[in-house]
Amino acid sequence: MTLRRLSERLARHGAPGPEAPEPELARHAHTGPELSWSYTETPFGRATVSAERLDAGPFLSSRRPETATWRCHHPLERLLGDERLIGFRPEDALYLDIEATGLSHGAGTFAFLIGCAVVEGGQVHVEQLFVPDPTDELPALSRFLELLDARPYLVSFNGKSYDLSVLESRLVITRLLSRSEASLKLRPHLDLLHVSRQAYKGVFGDTRLQTLERAVLGLDPKEREDDVPGSLVPALYFHYLRTGDARHLEPVLRHNRTDVLSMVALAAHLVDLLRAPCGDAEILLNLGRAALRRGLPDRAARLLEDALAAGLADPLERLALEDLVTAARRAERPALHAFALDRLIDLLTPHEATLLARLTRARQRLRPGVAGQPPSRITSP
């Protein structure tokens, strides 16, 4: 088909593709006062910012009662296998969460809101960088790089596979990263989703940030009452671009702010938990199993002992004992090894004759002098 009378033909062909239905915007309309923006100068023009300072106390002092009997060294870096996280302190990080125009991280998806937070002088500084028009992306990205460069660590929730991919891609397109080719992904980065999966898998149903907020941090669900579903976020921004009407964006900003603040609290909580593991038996079990996978049998043995001491019900108890057998053997703790074998053998059903034989042989191979005495810290049920 030739391109003559293009406009006529375009008109005949109608809509050029599947159009997203107009979302139910009204439900998310903001009825309060207009959003207030401030502006920060950058080498590429002024960035549009919503800034706020809050007392850091409530976020950092979700610290847990010190019931742990021992402390781990370098827990984060060992758990994640990432040496760059040695010496991580929640106060040294930039917390990051973006709202973007799509869920894919192809080149055309960009962050229209870059939510950042830092902890400084007993306060949490929240700075949300907004892109009021696609042509204003450069100052927002530039301001983000300034904030990032001022902190040695980056904290995100699933940022490794999403937020950073989107930002990095846009840094290339805006040519902010073209010369250095330095990757954002090379920076020391604590992805809280990865830690949460290790610690909380199977404990609260899922490990989404909003689940953990409620279950771990005790956030009042009311805080999320008028929350925007993530799938609606791009449509709300597009609506704003078309109409200039920012009322519908207010809940998006609030959603983003809550996410960033939850990340500050969650990071503090997780660092404490990992340094001084205590509390819920299932979490200790998760951590013990993760330590075993990471080749840390000593730590795994201690965590699994703690988990058993805190009391585990049947399928989990058996899981813990199986891993404890391996951990104790590798950690060369024969007494504990013998104890774990004895208890595991007790749990076997009559159908598991082969396993019984194998475990019994393993038990007999241990030095005869080793009694299957429970170590002092484990109390038999």
Place this chain on the structure above:
Amino acid sequence: MAELFAETPSVTRVVGRWLETPELAEQITQVRRTESQEGEYAPFPESLNKTLVAALRRTGIEQLYSHQAAAIDSALARRHTVLVTPTASGKSLCFHAPVLSDLLDHPNGRALFLYPTKALTQDQYSGLHHTIEKTGADIRTFTFDGDTPADARLQVRELGQIVLTNPDMLHAGVLPHHTKWLKLFKNLRWVVLDELHAYTGVFGSHLGNVLRRLKRIAEFHGSSPVFIAASATIANPKEHAERLLEEPVEVIDRSGAPRGGRHVVFVNPPVVNRQLGIRRSYLHVARRFASDLIRSGVPTIVFVQSRLNVELLVKYLREDLVRHHVDPELVQGYRGGYLPTHRRRIEQGLRAGQIHGVVATNALELGIDIGDLTACVIAGYPGSVASVWQQAGRAGRRNAEALAVVVARSVALDQYVVEHPSYFFGQSPEEARIDPDNLVILIDHVKCAAFELPFKAGERFGRLSVEQTTEVLDHLAAHRILHRSGPHWHWMDRSYPANHVSLRRVESENFTVIDVSPGSSQSAIGDLPNTHAGARIIAEVDFKSAHTTLHEHAIYNLDGEQYQVERLDYENHKAFVRKVDPDYFTYAHSKLKVTVIAEDGREGERSFGEVLVTEKVIGFKKVRFDTHENVGYGDISLPELEMHTTAVWLTVPEPILEALGRDTVVDALRGVGQAIHTVAVFRLMCAGSDLGQAVDEPEEAGPRLYLYDNLPGGVGFAERLFQLFVPLLSSARALITGCACSEGCPSCLGAARNTEAGGKAPSVELIDAILELSGPRPLLH
């Protein structure tokens, strides 16, 4: 078994035996032997890297064929180069050598190799890898396709100096992520397009746009690659390449490679009813020849036209093997719709020699080197001379005497070819045609391009003018797909546009076929997950074909098994089938209506322009296996398919209506339509299904014959046919008068006529009357 295949008998002896068997000899209309040809040689060009030359010498290459030297020279001078030489003429070296030479000189340089299919990419990788190993250089080469594991992708992006992929992956997996492929796009020095002739019609029109996007992205990152393309013989390689690449190209089309001899045998199934021109089923005849070859121990590939026929022929050939006490598993089917693991298994079986006969659709046509096949049976003319040579080239790649058997169907095009062998053996008159400016395709790619990089005011997309580009962008902005902000158009949709654009056809919403037979999860077809207890996805069918193959009560064929469609969930694109063992298969009928929307040109009684084609599938026939007799009929109730496209149409004027009588004219026109469709398809090098044909009686005018591009928006066939119309009418007349039948048969006038209407005469008279009006009669060939 081992003795049977211990020695491959000479194909010359097999052909000799056929000619001595009266039953077979009477069906053979033509035996030609293409002569072997001496090679022409040239030394290694001076510009070629010395390490590479040394490596090539180590593999035993002391000098080059003349065309190889010319291609290397041209490419290393950084000219876009197109190579047009036969199968097995050492084409790969023509792009391997300049690219490797250049990458040895520029270690940061990158190259992208595109192959039309994934299987071909995998296959070509090993050859390239082998050459690189010989150079001893560390040129890291990877394939990148849908099967590349996620953790390997990073490595390919970062380290791959040569990346082998396919247009679909470039379109959906590379360009939209160009920011992750920085090293490739900053240093892209070469783009290689193998099998250029495969990029015709819709696929080619899409690829033209993908290349526009590729060049746009390369320019953004500061590179400007040189293109090297290789093609089988087509009439217009320069025009086609320049339309696709939108760059001036140097064409090298004189092969210096020596060639082995090849017997080409044309077979026309015998006429069983001269009155109606009905011939014996070509599938049975192909089965007879293929079965003889396979049982004689000649490794054979059989090409058929459709998936259905793959299944039928596999079933028939296996029955023959069982009857002769040979393992039926020696014959395997191979076609699109099989799951990838299943296809890989067959490819391995072919290479390892555990499979001796393969029945394939043209998925295998492109240059996959599947091993030492000696003979090729082409059941049904595949639509172009180039395709025949490509398919024939699958057998006998190693310089030995080879054999190709072409079995004609009773359809007109096949009969035309089999009765006019000079066309086939003469210079190919076929043209590759694409239209990257097809509006539907163009708009899809402008969307993808805007996702990849915002458009700037004053920018041109490909060869579009600034005004045309702006018009398309404003249209998309008006539909809220793009957002105009100052001098830029930005992508403004949450979707990922490449996922909604399939390069292989215009629509992309496939139907899935779900087997609900008890125990179907144990079926050996592949490893897709179960959808629910006992049910399993066994195949995918494209949107349009679903209407004719997945209607309720249809028999769906897969891997020699028959399934009956129990329920079609049209909304959700799912067909639920159950395994059955019927003695029939089904064949669906549809009704066409064409409405003219805008006339863009007129000359005398013929016009071209935009039309709306409405197709409704109305019913189906049940056809018995083996005898192919009609054993039943059923209705189909499915939504109409609508398509905007371009058409050329002929309106029979009043004087002719009066002279011949309206009813006679309408019936004669149906016959003319069939004949002209046949010669047009041959002339345009398109598949018969790429061109639609309909006869209509609009209220406001005389009866009309339409020929239309059978895809939304068209690819430019109609406009070309408008120019060619008079010579095509003459060719159609020659086809009708030259046909062996007496009264007009499906091969010349088609089956849609009222047979009472009096043979060929009215159609010939009608053509003469129209040609009379059109003035002196030019000849097509």
